[in-house]
Amino acid sequence: MMSDFRRRIVEMNLDAEFLDFSASVHTVEDAAQAAGVSVSAMTKNLLLVDELNRPVIAVLSGTDRLDVQKLATLLGRRLRMAKASEVQELIGFEAGAVPLVVVEGTLVLDVDVAEKPFIYSSGGTTRSLVKIPTRKLIEAMKPLVGDIAFR
Numbered sequence: 001m002m003s004d005f006r007r008r009i010v011e012m013n014l015d016a017e018f019l020d021f022s023a024s025v026h027t028v029e030d031a032a033q034a035a036g037v038s039v040s041a042m043t044k045n046l047l048l049v050d051e052l053n054r055p056v057i058a059v060l061s062g063t064d065r066l067d068v069q070k071l072a073t074l075l076g077r078r079l080r081m082a083k084a085s086e087v088q089e090l091i092g093f094e095a096g097a098v099p100l101v102v103v104e105g106t107l108v109l110d111v112d113v114a115e116k117p118f119i120y121s122s123g124g125t126t127r128s129l130v131k132i133p134t135r136k137l138i139e140a141m142k143p144l145v146g147d148i149a150f151r
Contacts (some may be wrong), residue, residue, distance in 0.1 A: 005093075005124035008101055009132075012140045017131040018123060026096040026126045028062035033119055035120055035129055043121045045098040047082040047091065050075070055082070055090045055105035057098060061112045064149035073109060074146045099124045100137065107143035114138065114145045117149070125129055 023111035032039045042062035047055060048052045058066050058080060072079045084095040087124070093099060100107065100121045113119060116134050123130045138145075 003124060005099055005101065009130060012101070014132050014136045014140055018122070019129040019131060021129075025122075025129055026128045031120065031122075031129055032062060037061075037120060037129075041116070041120055043119050043120075044101075045100055045122055047087055047095075047098050049082050049086070049090065050077040050079055050081045053090075056108065056109070057091075057100065057105055058108050058148055059100060059113050059119070060110045060149050061116075064110060064112065067148060067150045070146070071148045072073050074108065074144065074148065075106065093122075093124055094126065097122050097124055097126050097128075099130070100132070101141065107141055108148060109138070109143045109145045110148045111145060112149065 019035060021034045022132045025034050028042045028044050028046055030041050040064040043059050044062055046058045058071055060066055068079055087095040119132045119134050119137060121130055
């Protein structure tokens with residue numbers, strides 16, 4: 001049975017490839033090894049919340065670190081990292097399995113991610129990934145793109 005997350009990806013016509021594993025791909029290192037790509041080819045999706053408790057998903061290359069101040073300035077909002085206990089409540093996924101495609105919230109790609117040919121990202125569980133052509137994701141989701149990593 002297809003999950004709602006996968007159904008949404010298919011309905012969006014993103015030409016996605018779903019990758020399922022028997023072992024956890026919770027960390028970018030584990031995910032990269034399982035997918036057979038470099039850590040820099042992976043993305044990490046970080047959930048933040050603004051002052052009104054609205055979700056913001058920041059997407060960075062697997063080797064980068066989020067600069068929360070840059071992201072807050074880009075959005076013009078105060079932000080904080082979501083607590084692990086809030087993730088399920090806010091977006092319906094467990095911490096460590098935050099997907100790119102969510103029903104509500106703001107999606108922000110770091111400039112380095114926007115330049116990649118493919119995004120390897122969480123597949124909505126700690127044992128799955130999804131590979132999406134970046135161009136297709138940008139066309140469908142219309143994320144904000146900005147410099148949000150420490151450089």
